[in-house]
Amino acid sequence: MSGGELVVIGNGMVGQRFVDALRARDPQGTWRVTVLAEEGRPAYDRVRLSAYFDGVSESELNLHTPHDGVRLRLGEPATAVDRNRQVVTTAVGEYRYDALVLATGSYAFVPPVAGTELPGVFVYRTLDDLAAIRAYARGRRVGAVIGGGLLGLEAANALRLLGLSTDVVEFAPRLMPVQVDQAGGAMLRRYVDELGVRTHLGVATTAIRPGPDGGVAALELSDGTALDAELVVVAAGIRPRDQLARDAGLPLGPRGGVLVDATCRTADERIWAVGECAAVDGTCHGLVAPGYATAEVVADRLVGGAATFPGADTATKLKLLGVDVASFGDAHGTTEGCLDVTFTDPATRVYAKLVLSDDAHTLLGGVLVGDASAYPTLRASVGGPLPAAPLALLAPDGGGADAGALPAAAQVCSCNAVTRGDVDAAIADGCADVPALKSCTRAGTSCGSCVPMLKQLLDAAGVAQSSALCEHFDVSRRELFEIVRVRGIRTFSRLVTEHGRGRGCDICKPVVASILASLGSGHVLDGEQASLQDTNDHFLANLQRDGSYSVVPRIPGGEITPEKLIVIGEVARDFQLYTKITGGQRIDLFGARVEQLPQIWRRLVDAGFESGHAYGKALRTVKSCVGETWCRYGVQDSVGLAVALELRYRGLRAPHKLKSAVSGCARECAEARSKDFGIIATETGWNLYVGGNGGFRPRHADLFATDLSTDALIRLIDRFLIYYIRTADRLQRTAGWIEAMDGGLDHLRSVIVDDSLGLCEDLDAAMARHVSSYSDEWRDVLDDPDRLRRYTSFVNAPDVPDPSITFTRERGQPVPVRDQSPTGSEPTNGHRRQPVTLGLPEVRR
């Protein structure tokens, strides 16, 4: 088969992956593709569906990429397949096919008990389901989930997050019966209890009962008891959507699903099935990794390849608010003669089991509850020798699970079927860090659980992940910070003599200046420190392209009185400065010459302004929306909090600039989720988001803690900021810092919420020192003749202004006159401007 009309039914995770894989293999577009989708939105990440309740937006879950030669018909489900005419029918038309791919996925199984049709009973499968659950949960107090498997626990957690008190009813005698054994289930239950979710094991739901308003009100259980439930989620399993194939007379698997062979082809040579609807050699797989494997097989076959289904990796890892659960390989020990090695620690609440072959040499599978850090390595070792002694692997923080011991054939990234051999080959081809490996092998780009292994493999290959700051220091910024802090070093010369070499440079000097400033070493222009500063910090203003500077006074939270606005206007007028409202809710005054800076500050400081630190790697602005004071939707005083935060953290020097925002309600007009730390008001407090970034690589901040009181919020931000300042790399924003952190957000939580490193007292004290020692850098210069001396045009001609700085007027304001273009040709467009060029110049930072 080679080209023609291809129809794909279903645009779920696997349907989408299939189209991507086919397009990658068929760049000429010999197949014209039509995708029929039942849902009204293109493919999204169903695996991360629950993140919707953490505030992750629909667009972040999107998986769809448009391709040439592929048309996507949203909201147009296939209703029949006519194999004789080779036509698929929908409500609005017919589509002829030369090849047909079924990718219809599964539906949620709803057990046949009375009352499942009542208002308030939901399944948990699509974004629409979740939106409906969220809407219905409003104002309700108690919910229940039928089913205590992977999906049921995710749903229970979702109900919790929606503020419902939640019960889980599971027919089996333990939670997650498919993945976990009895002892693991018991450990898991203790965690779930602790979250306040009540579990009812070994009982069935016999009926769902309505209340007086006709909506669901209670569950009746097989043990005769009843549970209050104003909202019910049924998560009792899934069934393949095989109706179209059934109606078209195609054979099905023994337990349903479209029967296909190892090439993923049905009995009809023109029809294929992929993902959850396919029964490959009779077995359906309810996970995305085997689904992706089927997509790759069919894409390969359609361009004449000979791929076959490689067998399924049924490993699963679940994360429910800090509880790790993982299961892989022969987790239940069904292999003849196998051995179990188990490890239970009630104190740390860790349970682990390894299933080994009868000679104890080969790893067959395992279960981990409470600590799944060994999961990536163990999963990759299934079928091969143990990478270390069992106890070393299982004991928490045993650190024994090193990917370096894996054989080449071991699958490192199962989401994307990447083996250690593939990773090693990529490293040999020159991939020298995790981002390079990600883009070259796709490993680590889906669930991310294999990223730690990618690092280990880089280490094992001897790729030095150099952390040297520059030629003068062999250590990273983080290590340098510790050296300075612990040794109490206060000068660059001592630091470079004792711990480095040479005279420093434009990389290490500002880093050390920032470290010294973070550790509270006086004014940034004191003594030798002055020579370390970048020109912006050296002149406490921002250098512009023509050698002039801009001045940005702080306007906390963007709130300003008319009197102060008038002062800014007058200063700008008197010094003839170009004036612009910035993206940070304040006002930037451009075109000041060095010698004018102190005069401008004088006027501003006298009117009650202070430095806005627009020049520093420091706190910039805390944006606010107008909030409860005026806005009809606001639920808290967002301006008040923004002002308080900006005043608290002003002047705080950091590895890179810091930005924040506070929104008064979930409409988020302050764009808090694009900030390093963003705060969104809730009915009862504040939600804190961390690690957001606009700029070059935008990233939405992650929800870190919910419904905090103002005090609790400030304590968390204090710790977050100091921990960032101490441990981040040079010029690493909080977004990159969190992404690079081993253990990510959970690690951060354990350090600054649970105090796992015992650091919190120290972090709190460091912030207290900062807050109490803050003083305005501009005023300090104005008060000191020695420092003022620096603000001069020429050392031997202080009365002569820099003759190279000249202005012309544009739209009523002064702007720099540019140099003549290098070729000497006069610009022709009447302006002295050069045309805007697209593309970024190479700028070394």
Add this chain to the structure above:
Amino acid sequence: MTQTLTLTWTTVCLLDRLEPDRGVAALVDGVQIALFRTADELFAIDNRDPVSGAYVLSRGIVGSRGGAPTVASPLHKQVYDLRSGHCLDLPGVAVARHDARCRDGLVEVRLRQEG
């Protein structure tokens, strides 16, 4: 701006006015000079950043690369060897250098035409 060639030394300022490892701008016969004082030497180069055309080199960070004393342009961080004026990041780019010395606690500069 026309450059005049001077062969004489011009007194610029007291040595004390120069902070170690930091520059100042000076005007010598209408030419903008960037003057630097390192631990043991004085250097003078044109203040004009040849890449951007702005008169800013005196405000760059002073340091070393390998054995060479350097200054980095504060605009886009190209690094120049203070002894030769050669840009160490962009082959073929250089900035004019001048002579600088200290006499009786006074800093003196002599403009030079690069040959």
